[in-house]
Amino acid sequence: MSGKTHALAAAVERDPRWAAVVARDASVDGKFFYSVKTTGVYCRPSCGARPARPENVGFHPTAAAAERAGFRPCMRCKPDQPPLAERQAAQVAALCRLIEGSAEVPSLEELARHAGLSIFHTHRIFKAVTGVTPKAYAAAHRARRVRAELGKDGTVTEAIYAAGYGSGGRFYEESNRVLGMTPTRYRAGGANMDVRFAIGECSLGSILVAATARGVCAILLGDDPEELAHDLERRFPRAHLIGGDAAFEQLVAKVVGLVESPRAAHVELPLDVRGTAFQQRVWQALRDIPAGATASYAEIASAIGAPGAARAVAQACAANALAVAIPCHRVVRNDGGLSGYRWGVERKRALLDREASG
Numbered sequence: 014m015s016g017k018t019h020a021l022a023a024a025v026e027r028d029p030r031w032a033a034v035v036a037r038d039a040s041v042d043g044k045f046f047y048s049v050k051t052t053g054v055y056c057r058p059s060c061g062a063r064p065a066r067p068e069n070v071g072f073h074p075t076a077a078a079a080e081r082a083g084f085r086p087c088m089r090c091k092p093d094q095p096p097l098a099e100r101q102a103a104q105v106a107a108l109c110r111l112i113e114g115s116a117e118v119p120s121l122e123e124l125a126r127h128a129g130l131s132i133f134h135t136h137r138i139f140k141a142v143t144g145v146t147p148k149a150y151a152a153a154h155r156a157r158r159v160r161a162e163l164g165k166d167g168t169v170t171e172a173i174y175a176a177g178y179g180s181g182g183r184f185y186e187e188s189n190r191v192l193g194m195t196p197t198r199y200r201a202g203g204a205n206m207d208v209r210f211a212i213g214e215c216s217l218g219s220i221l222v223a224a225t226a227r228g229v230c231a232i233l234l235g236d237d238p239e240e241l242a243h244d245l246e247r248r249f250p251r252a253h254l255i256g257g258d259a260a261f262e263q264l265v266a267k268v269v270g271l272v273e274s275p276r277a278a279h280v281e282l283p284l285d286v287r288g289t290a291f292q293q294r295v296w297q298a299l300r301d302i303p304a305g306a307t308a309s310y311a312e313i314a315s316a317i318g319a320p321g322a323a324r325a326v327a328q329a330c331a332a333n334a335l336a337v338a339i340p341c342h343r344v345v346r347n348d349g350g351l352s353g354y355r356w357g358v359e360r361k362r363a364l365l366d367r368e369a370s371g
Contacts, residue, residue, distance in 0.1 A: 025067035033058045042096050046073045048084040060090035094365070098321070104128050104303035105142040108135070109150065118151040144319030151291040161209070165293045208249050211257035211265045212238045217270045217360045221245060222265045230282030232268055232336045234356040248334070273339045274367070282338050287321075291322075295329035302343045305368045309347045331355055337364070 016112070033051075035040045041061035048055040049065040055073060073079040076086070076093050082124050086093040094100065106125050108145055109180035110267060119127075125135040136234045139147050208230065210223035221241040223231040231248065245254065257265065267282065288294060294317045302308050308316070310323040310330075319325070330341040342361045346352045 015332070017291050018071065022066070022068035026074065030072050031056070031067060031070070031181045035064065035111045037061065040098075040099075046076055046079045046092055047071065048079050049074060053084055054087045055084040055092060056087040057090045057092045057096075060087055060092075062087065062089050068284060097179050101138045102142055104130075105139050108139060108147065109143070112147065112151050113189045118148075121147060140318055142319075142321060144291045144294070144314070144317060144325060149232065153290045170183075206249065206252045207244070207255055208252045209255045209257050210242075210245055212241060213260055213265055213269065217272055217356075220269065220272065224261070224264065224283075225285045227285040229264070229268070229335065229338065230285040230287070231334045232338055234360060235338050235345070257321065268337070272364070284335060284338060286335070288332065291319075291325065292329040292332055295326050296333060296335075296341075299330070299333075299339050299341055299343065302340060304340075304349040307343050307345045307349070309345055310352075311347055313344060325363075340364075343368075 018329045026353075030041075030045055030047070034047055037059045039078075042057045042059050044057050044058075046057060048071045049069050051065070051069045055076070066074045073080070073082065073084075079092075080086075083185060090097075095103075095284065097225075101202075111119060111127055113126065121132055121136060124139075125132045128135050130138070136146065139150070145152055196220065206225065208223050208225055210221060210231075212219060214220070217234055219234070219238045219241055221233040221235075221238070221244075222229065223245055231245060233244055235241050235244075264282075270285070271282075275304050286296060288296065296311060296314050297311050310326045311320070313326045314320055315321045317326075326344075330344055333339050333355070334340075336356055342354060342364045349360050351361055351365075
């Protein structure tokens with residue numbers, strides 16, 4: 014290597030952008046581009062092509078600057094196009110609109126043809142972007158549609174068909190899972206459904222525990238017992254809210270045990286969990302975090318196979334109505350700091366401290 018070549022290589026290696034190129038760091042894509050004079054192409058920092066020798070590399074602030082310098086875009090990383098994540102997000106958004114606008118749920122083969130991708134690749138990027146499979150997305154969309162249709166005038170049967178179900182029988186097989194009750198009862202706001210509840214006190218303040226015949230449907234924490242009761246009423250506006258009897262008080266005691274001694278209380282509660290397919294996947298991942306441990310929103314997103322869905326994971330945590338039983342208090346920021354908690358950050362800190370101390 015000549016002295017000039019050595020000097021060129023050393024200058025590039027000292028540049029912090031070179032470390033990003035060597036690491037193929039996608040987080041800096043779009044912040045700069047690099048060119049290779051021996052091939053005449055320019056690339057994104059994350060390009061998967063064989064690494065160039067540093068003495069042949071130049072850096073450019075924009076793709077236009079690289080092209081003005083006489084370089085052409087790499088055919089592999091396509092630096093003159095939007096980033097791969099953006100292109101995939103646009104493809105998946107188009108597939109979501111197709112699913113939402115179709116009378117019948119499109120097959121995976123139809124979705125792949127529409128996207129111009131293989132079946133495998135379509136399934137993979139759809140799940141990576143949305144956090145759920147196309148089938149689960151379609152099911153969740155139909156569930157939203159049937160809830161909306163049940164809120165309108167007309168018969169239950171009309172609402173079921175308007176939501177895209179091919180037969181009433183097929184929907185009724187799924188209605189308890191989709192709605193948590195029959196469609197007629199759902200339309201009536203839970204009318205004639207019994208929800209037992211009790212409000213007590215624990216070291217974190219007031220606690221409301223409610224259960225249907227399927228299991229515990231709400232564990233709410235707060236400072237105002239009356240506001241907790243109003244929260245339950247909003248969730249089940251026309252259900253029969255029944256004060257718990259002595260047997261129900263035993264269930265409440267188990268829940269309080271989870272609050273007061275989370276490591277010692279090995280209690281399996283029957284739960285009536287209601288949420289979208291994505292929320293339920295998040296909530297199951299939360300239940301897999303052992304007491305005394307924490308995970309970041311990004312780690313939960315990766316655990317459910319949706320590494321780009323950290324914000325959606327945070328939203329699912331906020332929607333959780335089963336404090337402690339579904340331990341959203343164990344989810345923290347990437348730096349380990351405590352973020353928002355629907356029942357107050359101080360309660361979150363108290364729960365984590367109890368779990369850490371054993």
